Amino acid sequence: MGEFDFQVIVKNLPLLWDGLLLSLKLFFIALVGGIFFGTLLAMGRLSSYKILSYPAAGFVNLIRSIPFIMAIFWFYFLTPELVKLVTGKQGEAVGPFTSAVVAFIMVEAAYYSEIIRAGIQSVPRGQPWAAYALGMNYWQAMGQVVLPQAFRNMIPIMLTQAIILFQDTSLVYVVGLKDFLGAASKGGQISGRIVELYVFVALCFLVICFSASKLTNWLKTRMDPAAR
Amino acid sequence: MLEWKIFLEQAPSGGMTYLGWLGSGVMWTLLVSICAWVIAFTLGSVLGVLRTVPNKWASLPATIYVEIFRNIPLLVQMFLWYFVMPEVVPAAMGDWLKQTYPTLIELPFAQFSLWEFTAAVMCLGLYTASRVAEQVRAGIQSLPRGQTNAGLAMGFTLTQVYKHVLLPMAFRLIVPPMTSEFLTIFKNSSTALVIGVMELTAQARQINEYTFKTFEAFSAATLIYIAITLTVIFFMRWLEKKVAVPGYVSQGGH
DSSP: OOSOOHHHHHHTHHHHHHHHHHHHHHHHHHHHHHHHHHHHHHHHHTOSOHHHHHHHHHHHHHHHHSOHHHHHHHHHHHHHHHHHHHHOOTTOOOOHHHHHHHHHHHHHHHHHHHHHHHHHHHSOTHHHHHHHHTTOOHHHIIIIIIHHHHHHHHHHHHHHHHHHHHHHGGGGGGGTOOOHHHHHHHHHHHHSOHHHHHHHHHHHHHHHHHHHHHHHHHHHHHHOGGGO | OOOGGGGGSBOSSTTSBHHHHHHHHHHHHHHHHHHHHHHHHHHHHHHHHHHHSSOHHHHHHHHHHHHHHHSSOHHHHHHIIIIIHHHHSOHHHHHIIIIIGGGSSOOTTOSSOHHHHHHHHHHHHHHHHHHHHHHHHHHHHTSOHHHHHHHHHTTOOHHHIIIIIIHHHHHHHTHHHHHHHHHHHHHHGGGGGGGTOOOHHHHHHHHHHHHOOHHHHHHHHHHHHHHHHHHHHHHHHHHHHHHOOTTSOOOOOO
16 A cells, blocks of 8 residues: 555545534434433433333333334435425435434434433432422423432533544434534545555544543542542 | 235245245244354453453453444444445455455345354344443442452462453343343344345334335334234243342342
């Protein structure tokens, strides 16, 4: 293959930058959406109404027992169908990015709901009871008493999951989106030199994810009351 | 309309029905997962033990390995092994990998060569080893310090402490997280489709492309994944009970 050609990376920087931006956009939307729906799923699973807890548990277990790529294919196929069903418009085109976003939000919601469920269960039962005794309703007790404490306990593990999510965004490659990895692949095909671009992408991920995990560890020791 | 009988129709290649395609997908998913698991478990155990050894020259390389392999996305690692590795090794070896090696064994029911299979197994195995190492380390570190000290006080060498005291306990304690790791490798084996390994997810996608029966193809693959996951969980529950340490509360796990 000859020498390692840095020029290839420099030449493809604009393409790679666009790819990285798409990855980051997908990451943030999936993170916020995943935590939001994950919280609802966790509350559903812990509900005493079977009509809520059974479907929530079923969805979470289903998503967790199939490969992420399989889930992406499912939502990629279902999203346009569902949009058609809701809006009634035939042939309404849903972009590949929208389908990918829906897939990532749903899968992450399932993963996050397990973390959030454990977080909610880590709050002593006396807390919601006390809230109810003070006359709060379910949403007040959850929103003002249980969840704030639960989220505080969960922050380190949620950040760890966020790092995994950032790595998982590279899976959109399978539906042909030009994320960071997809951009490198594209640039590699055009310039005929894939080695430099793949190595560059790997190093970028390594630096980003390693720093993020070190930061998480630091935060974990800082937040741990026993370590203070 | 759902048409499940599509699976009984003759597929365009391989001399079998679409059901046969699914079957070969299952076979390759299991083969990739199990071969990769052998690498992951062996290497992961060694690395995990090394990380707990009170010697910086032993633990540092293991720590570096774990940090590198778990901070690069699996898909990127798949490309590194498949595309990049043959280019950066000496030219003669690279050529041999790309030209001679794939023809060494003709794989049955496959539309890919031995090289794709090997790259996928190597990638998944080495990646998962970093995760297994963390579980093994956590298992060893969960044991009370007194066990090591008692062993040393009895005149055991450090190797004997590991062999007779720490590892027999640790490996029994980490059965539940090991179950999760195996299920993870089993699900992650689907990433091998990006380098052309026709495992279950790839077959489902291919059936969809040929028949446009998306729902049927994906449902079938999903049900198979669930069935295998449940089988593994039931087997591991049984194993967990069999090897449970009396007096230790089970950790739960998957």
